[in-house]
Amino acid sequence: MADDTSLGSAEDRLIARYFKPLATHPAALGFNDDAAAIKPPPGCDLVLKTDGVIVGVHVFPDDPPAAIAQKALRMNLSDLAAKGASPLGFLLSIALPKDMPESWVAQFAEGLSADAERFGCPLLGGDTDRTPGPIAVNIFAFGTVPHGRMVLRGGAKAGDRIVVTGSIGDAALGLALRRDPSLRARWRLDQQGHDHLAGRYLLPQPRNAIAEVLREHASGAMDISDGLAGDFAKLCRASGVAGEIEVARVPLSDGARSAVAAEPALIETVLTGGDDYEILATMPPVKVEPFRQAAAAVGVAVTEIGAIAAGEGACLLDQNGNALGFSRPSYSHF
Amino acid sequence: MADDTSLGSAEDRLIARYFKPLATHPAALGFNDDAAAIKPPPGCDLVLKTDGVIVGVHVFPDDPPAAIAQKALRMNLSDLAAKGASPLGFLLSIALPKDMPESWVAQFAEGLSADAERFGCPLLGGDTDRTPGPIAVNIFAFGTVPHGRMVLRGGAKAGDRIVVTGSIGDAALGLALRRDPSLRARWRLDQQGHDHLAGRYLLPQPRNAIAEVLREHASGAMDISDGLAGDFAKLCRASGVAGEIEVARVPLSDGARSAVAAEPALIETVLTGGDDYEILATMPPVKVEPFRQAAAAVGVAVTEIGAIAAGEGACLLDQNGNALGFSRPSYSHF
Numbered sequence: 001m002a003d004d005t006s007l008g009s010a011e012d013r014l015i016a017r018y019f020k021p022l023a024t025h026p027a028a029l030g031f032n033d034d035a036a037a038i039k040p041p042p043g044c045d046l047v048l049k050t051d052g053v054i055v056g057v058h059v060f061p062d063d064p065p066a067a068i069a070q071k072a073l074r075m076n077l078s079d080l081a082a083k084g085a086s087p088l089g090f091l092l093s094i095a096l097p098k099d100m101p102e103s104w105v106a107q108f109a110e111g112l113s114a115d116a117e118r119f120g121c122p123l124l125g126g127d128t129d130r131t132p133g134p135i136a137v138n139i140f141a142f143g144t145v146p147h148g149r150m151v152l153r154g155g156a157k158a159g160d161r162i163v164v165t166g167s168i169g170d171a172a173l174g175l176a177l178r179r180d181p182s183l184r185a186r187w188r189l190d191q192q193g194h195d196h197l198a199g200r201y202l203l204p205q206p207r208n209a210i211a212e213v214l215r216e217h218a219s220g221a222m223d224i225s226d227g228l229a230g231d232f233a234k235l236c237r238a239s240g241v242a243g244e245i246e247v248a249r250v251p252l253s254d255g256a257r258s259a260v261a262a263e264p265a266l267i268e269t270v271l272t273g274g275d276d277y278e279i280l281a282t283m284p285p286v287k288v289e290p291f292r293q294a295a296a297a298v299g300v301a302v303t304e305i306g307a308i309a310a311g312e313g314a315c316l317l318d319q320n321g322n323a324l325g326f327s328r329p330s331y332s333h334f
Numbered sequence: 335m336a337d338d339t340s341l342g343s344a345e346d347r348l349i350a351r352y353f354k355p356l357a358t359h360p361a362a363l364g365f366n367d368d369a370a371a372i373k374p375p376p377g378c379d380l381v382l383k384t385d386g387v388i389v390g391v392h393v394f395p396d397d398p399p400a401a402i403a404q405k406a407l408r409m410n411l412s413d414l415a416a417k418g419a420s421p422l423g424f425l426l427s428i429a430l431p432k433d434m435p436e437s438w439v440a441q442f443a444e445g446l447s448a449d450a451e452r453f454g455c456p457l458l459g460g461d462t463d464r465t466p467g468p469i470a471v472n473i474f475a476f477g478t479v480p481h482g483r484m485v486l487r488g489g490a491k492a493g494d495r496i497v498v499t500g501s502i503g504d505a506a507l508g509l510a511l512r513r514d515p516s517l518r519a520r521w522r523l524d525q526q527g528h529d530h531l532a533g534r535y536l537l538p539q540p541r542n543a544i545a546e547v548l549r550e551h552a553s554g555a556m557d558i559s560d561g562l563a564g565d566f567a568k569l570c571r572a573s574g575v576a577g578e579i580e581v582a583r584v585p586l587s588d589g590a591r592s593a594v595a596a597e598p599a600l601i602e603t604v605l606t607g608g609d610d611y612e613i614l615a616t617m618p619p620v621k622v623e624p625f626r627q628a629a630a631a632v633g634v635a636v637t638e639i640g641a642i643a644a645g646e647g648a649c650l651l652d653q654n655g656n657a658l659g660f661s662r663p664s665y666s667h668f
Contacts, residue, residue: 029486032572034413034556035383037484040374049369050425050474051461058463079368091384093427093472127384130391133467138427140384140474150371152363222368238366 014102015128018109019092025122027089036124038089044144047085051075055135060178065104066111067202068137073115075225076141078206078277082223084151084215085143087121087208093138095131119208145215155220156239156282162306163288165207165278165295167253168228172273173266174201187262193255200253204277209298214281217291221281227272229326231280233314239282242311247271248319251303271316272326282308348436349462352443353426359456361423370458372423378478381419385409389469394512399438400445401536402471407449409559410475412540412611416557418485418549419477421455421542427472429465453542479549489554490573490616496640497622499541499612499629501587502562506607507600508535521596527589534587538611543632548615551625555615561606563660565614567648573616576645581605582653585637605650606660616642 015031023031027038040046053072055061063071073090080087092112096105116123121141145151174197177183184194206223214221220239224231228250236243247267252260260266283291292302315323349365357365361372374380387406389395397405407424414421426446430439450457455475479485508531511517518528540557548555554573558565562584570577581601586594594600617625626636649657 033417033484033487035381035417035419035484037379037381037417037479039379039481042376045371045373046380047369047371048423048425048458048474048476050427050459050472052427052429052463052472054429054463054465054467056466083367083369083371085369089382091382091474093384093386093474095386095388095470124382125384127386127472129386129388131388131467131470132390133388133465133470136429136465136467136470138384138386138461138472140382140425140427142380142382142476145371147373150367150369153367 014105018105019123019126022109022113022116022123025089025124028122028124031125036091038124040088041144043147045147045150047080047083047143047145047150049076049079050138050140051079052136052138063202065107069108069111070115070203072137072139073112073121074204074206074277076139077119077121077208078204078223078225080141080143081206081208081211082151082221082279083145084149084211085145086211087119087141087143089122089124090139090141092123092126094126095129095133095136097132097135098130149215151215151218151221153220153222153235154238156235156241156243156308157219158241158308158310159284160219160282160308161285161288161304162243162245162308163281163283163291163302163304164228164251165210165300165302166205167251167256168224168276168278169256169270169273170197170200170253171204171275172269173197173256173259174199175273175275176269187259189255189258193258196253197255201275204275206277207279207300210279210295210300213291213294213298214279217287218281218283221279224276224278224280226274228276228280229271229316235280236312236314240312242309242313243306244309244315244317245306247316247324249303249305251301268326348439352439353457353460356443356447356450356457359423359458362456362458365459370425372458374422375478377481379481379484381414381417381477381479381484383410383413384472384474385413386470386472397536399441403442403445404449404537406471406473407446407455408538408540408611410473411453411455411542412538412557412559414475414477415540415542415545416485416555416613417479418483418545418552418555419479420545421453421475421477423456423458424473424475426457426460428460429463429467429470431465431469483549485549485552485555487554487556487569488572490569490575490577490642491553492575492642492644493618494553494616494642495619495622495638496577496579496642497615497617497625497636497638498585499544499634499636500539501585501590502558502610502612503590503604503607504531504534504587505538505609506603507531507590507593508533509607509609510603521593523589523592527592530587531589535609538609540611541613541634544613544629544634547625547628547632548613551617551621552615553617555613558610558612558614560608562610562614563605563650569614570646570648574646576643576647577640578643578649578651579640581650581658583637583639585635602660
């Protein structure tokens with residue numbers, strides 16, 4: 001990003017007014033140069049991730065601009081967390097239609113600024129463009145791990161246990177509620193249950209607090225963004241192992257539990273819906289309890305949900321030990 | 335990017351078929367993980383840049399897909415070059431409309447692959463999305479410089495000379511020709527002159543070959559992407575200096591010279607048009623000739639075009655020493 005008020009292009013003015021105040025890290029060079037420059041900590045690998053949000057595809061056009069900014073950033077932070085990486089910073093690329101109210105941009109920048117601070121992940125540069133299409137936000141986030149210590153998707157070993165953070169399915173149910181508010185009554189949700197599910201869809205809670213703990217305990221990990229069932233299958237395949245998850249052990253929030261009790265078929269939505277932004281990890285049995293305790297110490301709940309074995313295939317088992325089959329195992333916006 | 339053929343989403347299939355073959359660098363992890371991991375060379379700063387192309391805004395919808403890929407990458411490589419940085423790799427974020435022919439994606443990936451090889455800048459990861467809008471390509475490129483050695487936009491000093499690589503204005507004239515082919519006759523362009531200007535618009539030639547040489551000689555530098563006049567003003571402002579460029583010394587290609595001879599007012603297009611992707615640099619007088627020679631040794635022409643002085647303001651002087659004024663000093667797609 002380049003600040004250039006006196007030339008006075010609309011792009012320059014937007015950047016100067018709303019994004020330049022975010023250029024507080026020395027590596028951002030005050031957005032006065034063509035690129036950012038940062039010295040990575042010695043002995044570290046860089047962990048690099050990009051993920052984008054297109055308004056109308058991944059988020060609703062009337063979502064609060066601050067929440068859109070934060071969701072875009074947090075999607076990427078969640079990947080860094082699942083890889084055991086500490087955030088170093090991010091770049092922002094944003095494409096805006098011609099008639100964007102400045103208040104939208106102001107609120108977007110405010111949300112981004114708050115999260116940059118909250119997660120210790122400074123905005124170091126970026127690019128703004130005009131688009132005839134919908135608002136598009138791309139985040140390029142980078143973090144660090146000690147050399148060779150990124151937690152791989154392909155690291156699960158036979159004999160490992162499978163654990164998951166937080167609760168599963170909330171965001172998928174929150175999305176359904178957003179699309180059809182009448183579901184609230186059908187699912188017998190109280191205000192708190194409704195707000196929890198809606199909030200989990202609107203704003204992910206990435207588990208960056210446990211990145212280091214994860215690095216010390218996990219053999220393999222990935223963040224759950226496209227549904228537990230599909231992402232679990234990916235982890236097993238990348239690791240060349242078989243895995244079984246006991247569905248009854250999958251952690252559900254009170255709201256999700258209420259919805260599934262009212263409509264049992266929703267378990268498929270819970271297990272295959274997107275936007276969980278929890279971490280799926282594997283580790284030797286002896287490490288599960290220390291991991292759970294270390295995660296709890298930083299406020300993240302961890303639940304053991306299954307086991308890894310030699311072979312191939314990823315199964316979700318019901319209470320009778322039968323494998324569940326889903327019509328659409330993985331969520332895709334594509 | 336995650337490869338996942340067996341789950342079979344359209345996104346997964348596209349990635350597996352067209353982008354996975356580009357995952358040849360170990361840091362890309364075969365696109366089988368959520369993020370890339372790379373060890374930066376010790377003692378280096380990371381130089382980080384993102385710039386995007388929206389089809390229909392920055393490039394024409396019927397431009398060859400390979401050229402769109404390469405322009406998107408080269409815009410970013412040009413910034414790395416101007417900062418004196420060696421490319422380390424890039425991530426790609428691409429948003430595609432629903433009805434994209436696979437042949438478009440195939441040619442896009444082929445072009446990208448060729449340039450990744452050509453510039454030693456491997457694709458390490460990315461993200462694909464479906465969009466209701468136009469095709470959008472975002473590149474996040476990162477390179478390295480020895481610690482503290484990034485060439486800054488704000489480094490120009492009073493007494494420095496101003497130099498520029500290659501030739502100026504070709505792409506802006508190429509764009510005009512693309513919009514109105516009848517200009518070819520009016521500008522008295524032969525086939526070669528026409529093809530040169532058209533080619534310079536279609537496909538930038540970033541000056542990565544001189545990144546190291548630039549680092550050793552330049553006090554300040556930036557790439558010229560929004561027109562020489564405006565970018566020169568930015569450099570002077572960032573450096574807190576005054577500068578004068580003699581327009582008669584600005585290097586023009588044969589085609590540009592022919593066009594300007596036929597229509598002298600085109601000098602404004604030449605000096606303020608975008609997409610040059612040349613490097614504007616400043617350095618002490620004693621360094622100009624060694625720099626010119628070192629750049630020539632790797633095939634890049636360098637021309638001295640002016641001087642930096644104490645004070646403020648950036649002037650372009652005509653042959654009589656009068657400052658030129660432009661209605662629109664800088665190009666903006668915004």
